[in-house]
Amino acid sequence: MKKTLLLLTFFTLAIGGFVFSQELNSNGNIHGNFSFEGQYYITDSAINAYEVKEKILSNSFLNLIYTNGNFTSGIRYEAYLGPMKGYDDAYAGNGLPYRFATYKKDELEVTVGNFYDQFGNGLIFRSYEEKTLGIDNAMDGIRVKFTPVNGITLKGIVGNQRIYWAKSAGVLRGIDGEFALNDLCSRMKDSKTKIILGGSAISKYQKDKPTSKYKLPVNVAAFAGRFDISRGRFALQGEYAYKINDPSALNNYIFKPGEALFLSGSYSQKGLGVIVAAKRIDNMNFRTDRDMIGNPLTISYLPSITKQHTYSLAALYPYSTQPNGEMGFFGQVEYMFKKGSKLGGKYGTDASVNFSRINNIKKESPGAGIAMDSAGTMGYKSEFFAFGDELYFQDFNLEVTHKFNKHWKAIFSYLNLIYNISIIENHEGPLIYANVGIADVTYKFNEKNAVRVELQNLMSKQDKGDWFTGLVEYTIAPKWFFSVMDQYNYGNEDFEKRFHYYMAALGYTKGSNRIALQYGRQREGIVCVGGICRAVPASNGFQISITSSF
């Protein structure tokens, strides 16, 4: 209490000081953003939208950033009164969970307080926020960035991680270095081949409990090395990470070290883009609390390699990374049929083909007489380059974008998905095979008015069967939009569950202020952003969202 009060006093004074100094130095500036999202919940037991005792729930935040020359500081106020459905109840409350100060002096940049950062692709360290998913594992500590010469960036971090309104008991310490060889090596200055190398190390400290059955490592280190090579149209990237033994609730307390490998290669030229990628993840759950399950307190970020779909039925069965083990690959070709060609028409046609497939890793017993994954052992042995037999996810999809004339344009997509529900959603069920067809057609009446119609059909013999979605959206640029949508589970085997999820929305945007109102049903499902997903329960009601940047 006393500490918080002191802190508040400090920040009030500090900000007061800034405002004052602003008069002295006209370069000072305050800017920020605000977001409010609230819903009035209506009980709709048919779709499992249960009674919400509070009736109204809301999430909101305000960021303020002050900059003056090389100095920046900021705070964020957050309020979850109470947290909207789908967000963890532990967010209930309000306060100032985020504040920082940064200054830059020549080669040095120092940040104290909260910060977000990642090393390389984030395989061994990523601190980030994804408000729509309720993820915020902001660091609270110190970060120092040092750029001794052009081409070298060194970073050091130390701190705790945020968990809801508290901080992790475990502490993180890490360093990262990135070296752009073309800037460093005079002989490579004019080389067409660009090489960037990087390396990082991180260590987590967490006390062992006196009641622990095993002698658990209290300091867990992880290392990663990466490269980024490009030459003209070709690019090659990769990162490998290694984590020492880290028994945790999520790997059933096995002592096997963890590994991860990401590789990608691409070719790009005007009108053509090709990319292939592969990854392997083996026992890479890494948290500041070894007993934590669910989304909080992650240190490692292991993004999914599959394409992220945005149309609602294409995203009905989204893949999310299995940190305990998976192997997969991804390939995509994008091509533009030129203007004036037969398939290109007057404006050109974009086409893309995409395929990805994820399996388990091959596992063997760690030794004679030891059952696989048994706690307190090495858990299993796994050959690095061997795919397992179990399919987790497969996605083949095509997308064509074409503008017919000044008035008409359209996007057509087809997807073929295989989804292992028992692994991805962790409950019994058969493999789900789904075919999805989508047409997204826009008609522009004149310079400002346009209507967009989205038709989506998903066919599956498993899970909830077939779905149809229809959406009509009318926009008056640049300020207004109106839309109505219906999602209909017409193929559900259970006739009583063939629900309509209807929705109507309107929005007004002026500059960076936006207000949107929405009324209708939300089906229960999974929302994913950047490979992390969260389950959202079904709901029915009236929603309002206000966002603003200034």
Added chain:
Amino acid sequence: MKYLSLIFVGIMVTISAFSQETAPKTSKLPSIDIKTVDGKTINTASLSNNGKPMIVSFWALWCKPCVKELTTISEVYPDWVKETGVKLYAVSIDDSRSSSRVKPTVESKNWDYEVLLDQNSDFKRAMNVNMIPHTFLLNGKGEIVWQHTSFAEGAELELIELVKKVAKGESIDTK
């Protein structure tokens, strides 16, 4: 305790609102390290266009309206550049899941923008972007003079009118 925090924020908001009114609008791009599509680190404070207007547009591969906006502008971009000298920086907030796919996609779509990667949303956060697409317009002095969120068909026409004004050195009155 909670009340104290509230009071504090109340004060903060008042102060900031107050300072908004009095402070001259000289907000420039913050100093954040992000990457080019070739992996090279660059600082956002160094983005410039030789005294001509700049557009900074936040987008991502998974954001359909963003891709629509940039595709629409791309059709008329050569004319915009010829007429006003404007330069568009397309800042992708794709994280490491898809950031390596940005370059092939941009090339295949024939976009002529300067494309940057903001993998951990550091630049987005420093610019106070709530959601994408979010577009900023900067004048020749590098000052942010206008911003807009979301995209609707035809919104690009408003943008080019503003760019023309800024290129002529006129002030923007969005009312």
